[in-house]
Amino acid sequence: MQFESWFRSLRFRLSFWTSLVLITLVGATLLGLRAGMQLALEHELDLLILEDAREIAMYVENFRNTPDAINEELRRKSLSHEERNWFGQIVGSKGEVLFRTPSTPENFPPKSLGKKGPISFERFRVVEFSTETIGPGTVRILVGSSVDFINEDISLLGDMMLVAWLAIVIVAPLTGYWLAGRATRPLRQILISADKLQPRRMSERLPLSGAGDELDRLCIVINNMLDRLANYLDRQRTFLANAAHELRSPLAAMRAGVEVTLERDRSATEYRGILEETAEQCSNLTTLVNQLLLLAETDARHLQASSTTVRLDVLAQKTISMFQGVAEQCQIDLTTDLQPVTICGHTHHIRPVLNNLVDNALKYSNPGDSVHLYVGIEQNDPSMGLLAISDTGTGISAEDLPKLFDRFYRTDQARAKDGRRNGTGLGLPIAQSIIEAHGGTIQVDSSLGKGTRIEVRLPLAPQVIAGINKGE
Template sequence: MRFGLLKHLPPTLRFRLTFWNTVVILVLVGGALWSVRELVRWTLISELNAGLIEDVKDVQLIIDHFGLNWEEVAADLEPKIISNSDRGWFVRVFSSSGELLWSSSNAPELKIPAAQAVKPGSYDRANYHLLQRSLPEGKRAPPLIVRVGVRRDQVDEDLWRLTKWMLAAFAIILVAAPVSGYWLAGRATRPLATILNTTARLHPANLSERLPLRGSGDELDQLSATLNGMLDRLAVHLEQQRAFVANAAHELRSPLTAMRTSLEVALERERSPAEYRELLADLIEECISLSNLINHLLLLAEGDAGLLHADGQVRLDELVRRAADMFQGIAEQRGISLQVQLPHAVSIRGNRVHLREVIHNLLDNALKFTPERGTVSVEVNAPPGASRVQLFVRDTGSGIPPEDLPHVFERFYRADKSRQRTQPTGGSGLGLSICQAIVHAYGGEISLASTLGKGTTVTVSLPISG
């Protein structure tokens, strides 16, 4: 298990940030300190090699001068040996075959493999650093091998001193990294604690509290702003839901109360068959109204749940023509001119029943608010090659006040502020809401423009089926 150890760490984000921050710092600092130590060691060894190379050159000059007269060679090298006695400097001379020809008196006995004994290069044995070089044949000497060496004590002491300082620095960082990391992680996660505390206090009954913004513009500020936006939308949605439930209860209670009252009055005394038939007819009418209201509520619930889907091709021009034919009689009865302008055949993806509901609602609203001798026009506009078709429903009615226009698509909203079902214009206030839910479900848009005293235009835009 690669990260099995992490499962045993405390679950807080602050601790995990501190842990990973400490691990990264220690790895980086440890690697940097080790690299510096190795660089210093390499530098010291390089300086040591440079000095030994110069020593080999000096030995070569002496041998070129005295030849194989080792007494003269020893006498010439004696001052150098004495002056470097504290370093343990020594020299040995071998034949090209590896036979020892001469050695300084202070040369240590080092066990060196035979293959390495004749191989040029530098290497370490015991606490000595050695440099071995081949000398070419000279005027007074054959080819030789010279080995010079010094003790590594000074280099090792310098390295150990540096290592101790580095270990002390690493120990300080080992303590400081988690402490400072824990403090920094606390500052970084403090806004998260505020977010958690604030969200824990939130309740559907009170969504007025918002997360504070620090003005830093960082990711936590963006998170707070995003959550505040979500809370705003949630508050609006809950308020709409409360209003919807209250209005639905009101709309259902009024006809039920009327039905109950009618039945109670009917039971107070004996009535004639004609009176009972009239009462039953009224009850059936109320039941039909209730059924329509419930169907509308169910349709809106399906829209909220995303269950309104296109299930086939629908001829929009045919739906508009049939709807206009159906409302033509009502228009004539009210003295209103109903005009229809249809293009060639236009097909869209949708549900025939739902789209018919949209057209009927728009025509019903237009006729309801248009006075006698007014005009209601229906136009379907789909230019050749266009990707969307537009449906216009215009009337010359009373219009809608400007302050009511932003609310016309809200559920149960009535621009006339009337809630009496007995008035001719009194509806449930769900017509435009249903139209909007259906149009949006099919990828369309619906808008309304109105001028008080001149009329209203509703525009529906839907994608044309390919």
């Protein structure tokens, strides 16, 4: 088991593969070198014997009529190059052998080879040179020399190369393993440090080596991720605490109401009053719990799978008809400009967003103000739908603006218990969560005393999908 994990370790694999590649490359290079060496030496030999053939040709021309002299010259050359088994043969124009040194191999054919270039014959290299002379005819001179000495040199060289290669075979994996160990040591340190990280101690971070290399960058990336996780966990913790607090207050009120009622016997009317009050508080609690559930649902990004489409303008129209009565009562001018916009999503998710935004705009407007709702295609980006709600109401102060989407955050106006403007503090966070789960954005622009403009951008449904859904 431990052996297996060693095989799989980065250190082992790194050194194994680099060594394998190194050994193969060096081996191939040495083999190529040996072959090249052999070729070069043979080529040199070819030049030498060709030179000999030329000399003999000149000799033949000069001493054409004294064959003994030619024979003597051949014998002399054969003797002086005896160590490489030099031999010579002169063939006449009719193919008859004129001269042949005794050193010529017995099975060497007594005729012209018919080839100009050097060829290999058994352990010999042989060249042929023909004299283009006037007289009884052209003579062909064949000169051969043994390649044994070359082979001996090459085999010696080969032995030396083998020794060198074997040395590399032993040294390369060892040094490779050592170097890979050095290279992966910071990684092992990261592993040890990361292993100690705990969800309860989110303040710990991986140490940086300061080298600025890839491993340092990895640590920075992991640390950034930890920052985000810590931030997220922190927000969740605050959210949970806030949620518990929000649930506790109405629960306490209900309990107190019920306990006080049970203290003594009361009239049916009194019981009825208390029960009605409790029912009202229950329904408020239900609203809060439903909102928390909706937040949890959208937080988990369950909405992505939704493949249905909705007409944003149609939903907006329904929302407007829901709030028109309230607007009239508060003497707020509620106007619309709705163009057909189809987006991916579900009515159950988009409606609460619309309702909430329109409700907010009305809540924070005073008699005589106006609220305008626009739905259309975003002009700067034709793939997005734009929903804009602008009002001329009270506006939001600069210090409230950045906290608007914090869960349970309420402005001073919203906290005032005058009834009309209070809320759970979850409306906008839910709207944001739903919009983001649909791949959209929400943006608030406001100045105190002048009014607020909220812009929601949502990706349009692809035309094909829209067509299919209409077809159904």
